[in-house]
Amino acid sequence: MDTCIEKIKAICTDLFSKGEVEKVIGFAGGSIPMATRPIAVTSEADVEKLVFNAFCGLNLANYVTKNNLPKDGAKIAVVAKGCDARNLVTHMVENQVPRDQVYIIGVPCTGMADKRRIAQRFEDEITQCTQDGDTFTVTSALQQEVIAKKDVLRHNCQYCTHRNPPVYDVMAGEPVEEQILDQPFPDVDHIASMDPETRWDHFAELTKNCIRCYACRNACPLCYCPTCFVDESSPQWVGKGQDETDITTFHFLRAFHCAGRCTDCGACVEACPMGINVRDFTRKLNKDALDLFGWEAGMDLDRRPPLDVYSPDDPDDFIK
Amino acid sequence: MMGNLLEHMGVDRNRLHFSWISSAEATKFVDVVKEISDKVRALGTTKKFAKDYTK
Ligand code: SF4
Numbered sequence: 089m090d091t092c093i094e095k096i097k098a099i100c101t102d103l104f105s106k107g108e109v110e111k112v113i114g115f116a117g118g119s120i121p122m123a124t125r126p127i128a129v130t131s132e133a134d135v136e137k138l139v140f141n142a143f144c145g146l147n148l149a150n151y152v153t154k155n156n157l158p159k160d161g162a163k164i165a166v167v168a169k170g171c172d173a174r175n176l177v178t179h180m181v182e183n184q185v186p187r188d189q190v191y192i193i194g195v196p197c198t199g200m201a202d203k204r205r206i207a208q209r210f211e212d213e214i215t216q217c218t219q220d221g222d223t224f225t226v227t228s229a230l231q232q233e234v235i236a237k238k239d240v241l242r243h244n245c246q247y248c249t250h251r252n253p254p255v256y257d258v259m260a261g262e263p264v265e266e267q268i269l270d271q272p273f274p275d276v277d278h279i280a281s282m283d284p285e286t287r288w289d290h291f292a293e294l295t296k297n298c299i300r301c302y303a304c305r306n307a308c309p310l311c312y313c314p315t316c317f318v319d320e321s322s323p324q325w326v327g328k329g330q331d332e333t334d335i336t337t338f339h340f341l342r343a344f345h346c347a348g349r350c351t352d353c354g355a356c357v358e359a360c361p362m363g364i365n366v367r368d369f370t371r372k373l374n375k376d377a378l379d380l381f382g383w384e385a386g387m388d389l390d391r392r393p394p395l396d397v398y399s400p401d402d403p404d405d406f407i408k
Numbered sequence: 409m410m411g412n413l414l415e416h417m418g419v420d421r422n423r424l425h426f427s428w429i430s431s432a433e434a435t436k437f438v439d440v441v442k443e444i445s446d447k448v449r450a451l452g453t454t455k456k457f458a459k460d461y462t463k
């Protein structure tokens with residue numbers, strides 16, 4: 089991954105010098121340890137600002153929307169992990185952005201670190217974190233630890249089976265080996281094994297600290313509606329306070345809007361200030377999309393999503 | 409998938425009903441609504457997705 093950023097920079101420098109793209113959307117260093125921020129680089133001189141490490145957990149497809157594409161048809165380049173690239177494909181399939189305006193710099197991904205899992209190992213605030221290949225050296229005032237990335241991988245990355253971008257213009261490295269999982273959705277199966285009351289309680293417990301900040305929605309590349317249903321006031325679809333019914337309604341509907349579209353990139357969980365694993369909702373939909381329709385989002389520019397086409401052999405035993 | 413997610417969240421499947429009714433099928437609509445109301449009434453009240461306005 090260390091060499092990966094050098095390749096990314098070389099590709100970007102080349103793109104700018106040839107005048108092929110107007111800007112590059114990538115990651116830059118954050119202001120605190122274990123953080124990065126999205127950046128739009130517009131000149132060769134700024135390419136140095138780009139970074140790529142195990143804390144690039146947001147999804148950059150979120151910054152490629154109809155409204156921020158150059159109006160003159162010029163291209164923008166995006167640094168894309170497997171999941172970012174799949175969300176770019178989803179944008180294209182949903183006619184949000186044209187394929188020929190986006191230059192995908194594919195990154196073969198080995199997973200992102202869960203900063204909460206790292207922070208849990210410390211009693212006090214982490215002051216420094218350096219990454220060397222697949223290990224981190226993390227320092228606080230009281231302790232220093234060397235942590236292997238595989239021990240603190242984000243949950244979604246542990247179960248990711250598409251680390252290499254399925255669609256790209258150039259790759260910033262050799263493809264990595266894809267995982268083959270016997271059980272791709274053990275978490276969903278676990279919830280499904282509970283009785284209905286326990287399931288209800290599980291979700292109530294999960295979302296009880298939700299402050300309705302909508303960071304999860306804002307981090308999500310799928311949520312590009314000009315006005316989200318939760319923000320509408322006429323009609324008001326859902327109450328805006330912290331009533332538990334309103335919270336549940338928000339989470340249920342937000343998740344369902346991602347049905348057949350979610351790539352499980354984990355940006356929602358990455359963004360949540362309360363550490364809520366909202367993926368418990370979307371993962372069920374992803375499992376059903378796979379089981380019922382053999383569908384994984386963002387893999388193919390030429391296939392329509394299952395909820396967007398009718399097929400005579402669609403499952404219909406629920407219609408009475 | 410919507411029904412499956414609701415069921416996954418702990419909502420009783422018997423409270424959910426999906427039907428295909430054409431705008432010309434008024435009688436079918438009435439029959440289906442009656443059937444659902446009876447079924448759900450028999451299940452009793454639920455607190456799930458029901459906002460408590462007394463709070
Ligand atoms: S979900 Fe896959 S592609 Fe995305 S960051 Fe994790 S391992 Fe990489």
Ligand code: SF4
Pocket residue numbers: 297298299300301302303304305359360361362363364366
């Ligand atoms: S980011 Fe977390 S706290 Fe904010 S609305 Fe989403 S789940 Fe709730």
